[in-house]
Amino acid sequence: LTCSIDGKRTTPLQIDRDLLSVANLWFPQQLIQPTAKVVRSFDAQPQENQERILFVGTSFLWSLFHHLDKAPFFRERDMYYYFKRSFPFPHGKITPIKREQPRWIARALKSKYIVLEVNEGFIHRLGYGFPKRMLREESTSN
Structure with missing residues (x-):
C-alpha cells in the first residue's frame, strides 16, 4: 500500500471528521478545514x-x-x-x-x-x- 498526497479536499472525508461528528456542535461546518487528498495505490497483486x-x-x-x-x-x-x-x-x-x-x-x-x-x-x-x-x-x- 502506497499513499501520496494529491492536493487538498475542501471538505474532509467522513473518517476525517469523526471527532467533529461526536462533538455534537450546533455549527460544525465552521470548524471544517481543508485536508490533504490522499491517493492510494496497491503494489500487491491478488493471491x-x-x-x-x-x-x-x-x-x-x-x-x-x-x-x-x-x-x-x-x-x-x-x-x-x-x-x-x-x-x-x-x-x-x-x-x-x-x-x-x-x-x-x-x-x-x-x-x-x-x-x-x-x-x-x-x-x-x-x-x-x-x-x-x-x-x-x-x-x-x-
Whole structure:
C-alpha cells in the first residue's frame, strides 16, 4: 500500500471528521478545514491463497480499513472492537463477543495473523483483555 498526497479536499472525508461528528456542535461546518487528498495505490497483486486476518483494537482501525478493505491483501478480516464486538468483512454481521462462550476463540484461531492495535495512551490496555484471555483459553484446552 502506497499513499501520496494529491492536493487538498475542501471538505474532509467522513473518517476525517469523526471527532467533529461526536462533538455534537450546533455549527460544525465552521470548524471544517481543508485536508490533504490522499491517493492510494496497491503494489500487491491478488493471491490465490489469501489469508484471514484478525484485528483487535479501537476506532483508529476504521481509517486503516478505509484503505485496506479496497486492497487484495486478505481473503477476509474480522475486527474485535475493544474485544466487545465482532465486525467481520467482507460478509457477516456485527455480533457481540461473549467472552464466556468459545465461539470467539474458534473464529480467532481461523486467522493466520492477529494484529493488536493500541493508542500509546492506552498501552496498559493492549488488546483489551484479548491476549490474556486467549492464552488462558489455549492453556486450558491443551
